[in-house]
Amino acid sequence: MRNIWIIIKxxxxxxxxxxRMLVALFLPGILIYVVYSFMGDIINSMVTVENNYxxxxxxxxxxxxxxxxxxxxxxxxxFEEIDESHIEEHKEEIKNREKDIIIVFPKQxxxxxxxxxxxxxxxxxxxYNSTKTESSTFYQIGLEILNKIESKITNIFDINAGQNYDLxxxxxxxxxxxxxxxxxxxxxxxxxxxxxxxxxxxxxxKERGTIATLLVTPLKRRELAIGKIVSISSLALISGLVSFxxxxxxxxxxxxxxxxxxxxxxxxxxxxFLVIISLTLMAITLMAIVSSFAKSVKEATNYISPFMxxxxxxxxxxxxxxxxxxxxxxxxxxxxxxxxxxxSIFSFDINVTNLIVTVIANVVYTILGIFMLxxxxxxxxxxxxx
Amino acid sequence: MEKILEVQxxxxxxxxxxxxxxxEKTNQKIKVALNGLSxxxxxxxxxxxxxxxxxxxxxxxxxxxxxxxxxxxxxEIDGIDVSKNxxxxxxxxxxxxxxxxxxxxxxxxxxxxxxxxxHDVPFxxxxxxxxxxxxxxxxxxxxxxxVANLSTGMKQKVSLVISxxxxxxxxxxxxxxxxxxxxxxxxxxxxxxELRNSGKTIIISTHIFSLVEKICDRVGIIINGxxxxxxxxxxxxxxxxxxxxxxxxxxxxxxEE
Ligand SMILES: Nc1ncnc2c1ncn2[C@@H]1O[C@H](COP(=O)(O)OP(=O)(O)O)[C@@H](O)[C@H]1O
Ligand SMILES: [Mg+2]
Numbered sequence: 001m002r003n004i005w006i007i008i009k010x011x012x013x014x015x016x017x018x019x020r021m022l023v024a025l026f027l028p029g030i031l032i033y034v035v036y037s038f039m040g041d042i043i044n045s046m047v048t049v050e051n052n053y054x055x056x057x058x059x060x061x062x063x064x065x066x067x068x069x070x071x072x073x074x075x076x077x078x079f080e081e082i083d084e085s086h087i088e089e090h091k092e093e094i095k096n097r098e099k100d101i102i103i104v105f106p107k108q109x110x111x112x113x114x115x116x117x118x119x120x121x122x123x124x125x126x127x128y129n130s131t132k133t134e135s136s137t138f139y140q141i142g143l144e145i146l147n148k149i150e151s152k153i154t155n156i157f158d159i160n161a162g163q164n165y166d167l168x169x170x171x172x173x174x175x176x177x178x179x180x181x182x183x184x185x186x187x188x189x190x191x192x193x194x195x196x197x198x199x200x201x202x203x204x205x206k207e208r209g210t211i212a213t214l215l216v217t218p219l220k221r222r223e224l225a226i227g228k229i230v231s232i233s234s235l236a237l238i239s240g241l242v243s244f245x246x247x248x249x250x251x252x253x254x255x256x257x258x259x260x261x262x263x264x265x266x267x268x269x270x271x272x273f274l275v276i277i278s279l280t281l282m283a284i285t286l287m288a289i290v291s292s293f294a295k296s297v298k299e300a301t302n303y304i305s306p307f308m309x310x311x312x313x314x315x316x317x318x319x320x321x322x323x324x325x326x327x328x329x330x331x332x333x334x335x336x337x338x339x340x341x342x343x344s345i346f347s348f349d350i351n352v353t354n355l356i357v358t359v360i361a362n363v364v365y366t367i368l369g370i371f372m373l374x375x376x377x378x379x380x381x382x383x384x385x386x
Numbered sequence: 387m388e389k390i391l392e393v394q395x396x397x398x399x400x401x402x403x404x405x406x407x408x409x410e411k412t413n414q415k416i417k418v419a420l421n422g423l424s425x426x427x428x429x430x431x432x433x434x435x436x437x438x439x440x441x442x443x444x445x446x447x448x449x450x451x452x453x454x455x456x457x458x459x460x461x462e463i464d465g466i467d468v469s470k471n472x473x474x475x476x477x478x479x480x481x482x483x484x485x486x487x488x489x490x491x492x493x494x495x496x497x498x499x500x501x502x503x504x505h506d507v508p509f510x511x512x513x514x515x516x517x518x519x520x521x522x523x524x525x526x527x528x529x530x531x532x533v534a535n536l537s538t539g540m541k542q543k544v545s546l547v548i549s550x551x552x553x554x555x556x557x558x559x560x561x562x563x564x565x566x567x568x569x570x571x572x573x574x575x576x577x578x579x580e581l582r583n584s585g586k587t588i589i590i591s592t593h594i595f596s597l598v599e600k601i602c603d604r605v606g607i608i609i610n611g612x613x614x615x616x617x618x619x620x621x622x623x624x625x626x627x628x629x630x631x632x633x634x635x636x637x638x639x640x641x642e643e
Contacts, residue, residue, distance in 0.1 A: 002506075003504060006500070006503050006504055010500055013491075013492070013496070014489060014491050014492070017491040017492070017532075018491045205489075208487055208489070208490070209485050209486060209487035210487045210488065210489045212453065212485060212486050212487075213486040213487060213488065213548075214504075215453060216451055216452070216453060216476055216479075216481045216486065217476060217501060217504045217505060218473050218474075218476045218477045218504065218505060218506070219504050220473060380453070380454040380455065381401075384448075384453065384454060385403075386403075386406060
């Protein structure tokens, strides 16, 4: 026990003293944040109108009420008043996106509103171009203002005025976005954290001849295996966590929508953490075993690649099925089970049996893997091959 | 005289990969590195394992230090069976070879503490030992410099000191002066004699006759994985010097094949 702890402390010290490894630990998270935010900003700029944009277009029979409401809302316009007869000519400019809008008010629109004795219903026409962001945005603004004007005049009662009364929607929406994307994303992040660490820690030590120095001390091979697995799993978990924070901070920007992570309570976060720990242990153990066959870090990374592809494929399952599997036997399949279980937690559809099977299966695989790694460390053909 | 190490009829073969077959210029799949090696070492002496390159010296010392296992044969160190109780053996021995490296990211100071810890040396004793050894080898001046930034000679000094953190009774050094500058080599050989005088048993491998003549009490001549003679140095060199004795034996051995 004591020796395991000594090894863990040394491994941590080693990673935090090696600048390259620090970069490997934290860079993915930082990169994700920067790239996603940047992408989000670009996407946003494509679907939203700049703050100081001046809308251009034509208006027929200008309504002062409409104009003053726009001013109140601080929306800048540069509209040319034209005669009804010229509408057709200017439609071309909307079509080819030179101007944003043509609004056609009925004659004496404002006056007619004062005397609500109209027999016929008046019609306001707004011509716009949905392929131009500014145009369709102004169309929405126009609709909103006109609706407001209309409801002020004929208002009898309001329903749900002024705020969002839809309580279920946001949660469901967040949950559905999260449960569709995050399980896969979390698996990828954890796996890439692992691949940055495991080859270095096992094959790297072999390559540099530093593991042999440990093997001539009274340290048991099993203690070395456990110490290595525990320490590099923790580091991979930290790396995964940093990436996860990066995702959560930049994700809302990316999809231009507020993801509400607070819809999940302590129970969900605890279960997610449990599953992720079991995943990290298993992935690190597998990569450590594969790395122990390699003579160099490079070789180890090459050996791991095919496994990585397999792991990624298994981690994509819910992206395709869009629901969690029911058959409990399927939860014995590593990586697949993590993806499925995370999906069910994120979508508030936890099946306790499947969850327990997932965690226990992964822990059992880890323990078996540690046995194997112990054998590897004791195997001179693997440790000292030429 | 008390026997402290006994090697009986040890055999070790290596499977050769294609690549190795090319390097060794052979088409045999198996390389016999040790072919029934036997010898004994007595308490308080420096034993020199002398032989040409490829004779099997490193292989023998790796087996003694439990890094690899013998295919056949029996080895006892201080009454402990090496194959049955390797961890106990590792507590008793200090092993040094050029292939045991120290991690670049740590300072000599950190490494000494780390290995002392693994050997379960009490804190006070470890500190006192560190002070003494660092002073002796002049490590004090760079004890807070990361291994990555040390010269080869400095690294070797640190490796040597690290192999002694637990003050082992039996010290096994593979080619101890190889690659050292003359000054460091002298510090090492003087130190080995000092250790012997304080009652430690030391086994070194080498292909340098003068080193054996200078510090060894007993010498074993190993050729093609077999111990040809293992005798007290002064007995062996009664009539001829070591070099002549060696070549007489060598001609006889290699000529026979
Ligand atoms: N791991 C190994 N795989 C294959 N051959 C080896 C291995 N280790 C040593 N040998 C071979 O065994 C023989 C003895 O090597 P070694 O013990 O290193 O000799 P020495 O140290 O006396 O120079 C050499 O021919 C060497 O090539
Ligand atoms: Mg050698």
